[in-house]
Amino acid sequence: MEGVKALVFDVFGTVVDWRTGVAREAKNILSPLGYSLDWIAFADAWRAEYQPAMEEVRSGRIPFSRLDVIHRGMLERIRPRFGLQKVEEPVLQELNLAWHRLDGWPDSSRALHRLRKRFLLAPCSNGNISLMVDLARRNDFPWDAILGAEIAGDYKPKLRVYQVAAEALGLRHEQVMMVAAHSNDLEAAAKAGLRTAHVARPDEFGPGTGEKGPTVPVDVAAASFDDLATKLGV
Amino acid sequence: MEGVKALVFDVFGTVVDWRTGVAREAKNILSPLGYSLDWIAFADAWRAEYQPAMEEVRSGRIPFSRLDVIHRGMLERIRPRFGLQKVEEPVLQELNLAWHRLDGWPDSSRALHRLRKRFLLAPCSNGNISLMVDLARRNDFPWDAILGAEIAGDYKPKLRVYQVAAEALGLRHEQVMMVAAHSNDLEAAAKAGLRTAHVARPDEFGPGTGEKGPTVPVDVAAASFDDLATKLGV
Numbered sequence: 335m336e337g338v339k340a341l342v343f344d345v346f347g348t349v350v351d352w353r354t355g356v357a358r359e360a361k362n363i364l365s366p367l368g369y370s371l372d373w374i375a376f377a378d379a380w381r382a383e384y385q386p387a388m389e390e391v392r393s394g395r396i397p398f399s400r401l402d403v404i405h406r407g408m409l410e411r412i413r414p415r416f417g418l419q420k421v422e423e424p425v426l427q428e429l430n431l432a433w434h435r436l437d438g439w440p441d442s443s444r445a446l447h448r449l450r451k452r453f454l455l456a457p458c459s460n461g462n463i464s465l466m467v468d469l470a471r472r473n474d475f476p477w478d479a480i481l482g483a484e485i486a487g488d489y490k491p492k493l494r495v496y497q498v499a500a501e502a503l504g505l506r507h508e509q510v511m512m513v514a515a516h517s518n519d520l521e522a523a524a525k526a527g528l529r530t531a532h533v534a535r536p537d538e539f540g541p542g543t544g545e546k547g548p549t550v551p552v553d554v555a556a557a558s559f560d561d562l563a564t565k566l567g568v
Numbered sequence: 569m570e571g572v573k574a575l576v577f578d579v580f581g582t583v584v585d586w587r588t589g590v591a592r593e594a595k596n597i598l599s600p601l602g603y604s605l606d607w608i609a610f611a612d613a614w615r616a617e618y619q620p621a622m623e624e625v626r627s628g629r630i631p632f633s634r635l636d637v638i639h640r641g642m643l644e645r646i647r648p649r650f651g652l653q654k655v656e657e658p659v660l661q662e663l664n665l666a667w668h669r670l671d672g673w674p675d676s677s678r679a680l681h682r683l684r685k686r687f688l689l690a691p692c693s694n695g696n697i698s699l700m701v702d703l704a705r706r707n708d709f710p711w712d713a714i715l716g717a718e719i720a721g722d723y724k725p726k727l728r729v730y731q732v733a734a735e736a737l738g739l740r741h742e743q744v745m746m747v748a749a750h751s752n753d754l755e756a757a758a759k760a761g762l763r764t765a766h767v768a769r770p771d772e773f774g775p776g777t778g779e780k781g782p783t784v785p786v787d788v789a790a791a792s793f794d795d796l797a798t799k800l801g802v
Contacts, residue, residue: 402738454701463719464738467688467712478701480713484736485697502718504636504698 335553335566337509338529341449342458342481342499344490344514347538349446349457350436350469353377359432363425364418371416378539379415383408388460388489398487400462406430433461434468439535443474445559452568456481458499458512460489479503491522500528513562517549529553533562569787569800571743572763575683576692576715576733578724578748581772583680583691584670584703587611593666597659598652605650612773613649617642622694622723632721634696640664667695668702673769677708679793686802690715692733692746694723713737725756734762747796751783763787767796 346352357373364371387404390396409430413419421429446455457466457475459482466480481499483489490496500510507527514520515535524530531554538544548555556562580586591607598605621638624630643664647653655663680689691700691709693716700714715733717723724730734744741761748754749769758764766782766789782789790796 454705462738463713463715463736467737470712471688478704478714479697479711481697485719502697503701504696 335511335529338453338511338566339505339509340454340456340478340500340503341511341513341531341566342456342496342528344512344516344519345457345459345461345466345469346436347535347544348513348515348533349442349475350438350473351538352381352433352436353539355436356380356432359435360429363429363432364421367421367425369418369421374540376412376416379412380405380408383411392489392492398483398489400484401433401460401465402430402462405433434465435472436469438469438473438475439559441559443476445563446475448560448563448568449566450476450478452566453511454478454503456499456503458482458490458496460495491519493522493526496523496526496528511553515545517545520548520552521550524550524552531556531562531566533557533559569745569763572687572745572800573739573743574688574690574712574734574737575745575747575765575800576690576730576762578746578750578753579691579693579695579700579703580670581769581778582747582749582767583676583709584672584707585772586615586667586670587773589670590614590666593669594663597663597666598655601655601659603652603655608774610646610650613646614639614642617645626723626726632717632723634718635667635694635699636664636696639667668699669706670703672703672707672709673793675793677710679797680709682794682797682802683800684710684712686800688712688737690733690737692716692724692730694729725753727756727760730757730760730762745787749779751779751786754782754786755784758784758786765790765796765800767791767793 343349356377360376361373387408391398456477456479462484463480470477481502486495486498488495500507511529511531512523513531515533520530530552532548532552533556534546536544536546554565556565577583590611594610595607621642625632690711690713696718697714704711715736720729720732722729734741745763745765746757747765749767754764764786766786768780768791770778770780772778788799790799
């Protein structure tokens with residue numbers, strides 16, 4: 335891996351556990367109002383609207399907007415299904431911030447601090463800047479900059495998002511390694527000219543549901559963030 | 569100052585000492601090649617090309633490009649004046665990175681760490697992202713994100729640059745305070761709807777040359793970064 339100067343990270347599912355976090359936050363906000371849902375099913379349903387919503391932007395059918403705005407629209411689509419039609423706007427806005435209050439996987443912060451000794455680190459997420467900032471503050475993620483969709487004005491896996499991240503760091507595409515738990519993200523990053531590292535996050539959608547390993551060629555395949563740090567020699 | 573959630577900072581002159589840093593780096597690079605200049609005069613001449621170069625972009629006469637590119641163009645303009653016509657391209661590229669290797673004023677890092685306990689912190693500089701990242705790594709500036717010209721696609725004091733910084737943090741304009749040693753920067757930030765804090769950096773252009781205090785109305789006027797932290801109650 336000589337020549338790699340920076341690591342850029344997918345965040346939802348790779349660095350943080352969105353599923354149990356969204357379920358917890360939804361429960362904390364809605365159960366005092368008398369709602370009793372299958373909270374995990376609610377989190378899954380909310381996230382399931384993600385790719386269709388992304389595709390609206392990537393295809394150019396709607397202009398780019400921040401993920402916070404997209405998340406709010408996704409929430410609108412699932413509200414009727416969960417009997418949340420009467421929830422008031424301020425509560426919905428608070429609920430939408432559930433995505434800002436997710437916890438890292440247990441090794442994320444520790445391994446990022448190890449990796450920071452050798453590499454520049456930044457998220458290359460579809461999440462917007464303030465969402466990434468809030469997750470970093472909550473979890474002590476030592477990012478050097480917040481890169482990704484908001485600075486590129488488009489969403490992964492569009493190739494420009496990865497390339498803009500590298501260019502913002504003043505690096506050639508091949509000097510940057512994309513780290514993700516999702517093979518499709520890494521396939522696009524490789525097409526964009528970046529190096530790639532897969533990290534297994536086997537519990538993303540519940541125990542044993544995540545990718546145990548990459549389904550595409552990658553430069554590094556790691557079992558965890560700690561393993562990634564070790565494999566990158568730090 | 570209730571309601572202020574984030575501080576955004578001018579960097580050149582306010583957080584870092586560009587003048588002695590550029591002089592030192594230029595000397596380190598050029599004197600082994602046999603050049604002997606008035607290094608401080610060289611730094612001042614390079615910086616003197618800044619406002620005219622900015623104005624080319626702000627007026628729309630040339631498209632936005634990163635400050636690294638602008639710095640390289642500014643260097644071209646002063647080379648003949650300093651007898652540097654024969655310096656080769658790789659050396660010029662290295663010289664251009666002098667701006668990435670500046671030192672903070674003595675209290676900058678310490679006070680930023682204090683301020684970080686209460687506020688989100690980001691540069692709102694005309695410097696590009698990689699330049700800000702390099703200065704942060706060198707000086708241990710604990711930024712939450714890198715905001716400023718590169719994410720806005722325009723240069724201060726255009727009002728959108730300040731507003732985009734606030735919006736990227738998910739905040740209303742008045743929830744963000746711009747910190748600078750230059751009254752014209754603060755005047756624009758106030759017009760953009762931000763709160764403002766002036767910090768005296770009296771030695772920016774040599775001992776006793778900087779603004780001792782603001783020449784425009786500001787919300788806070790501080791004698792140093794340490795004083796700013798104290799005045800903001802942290």
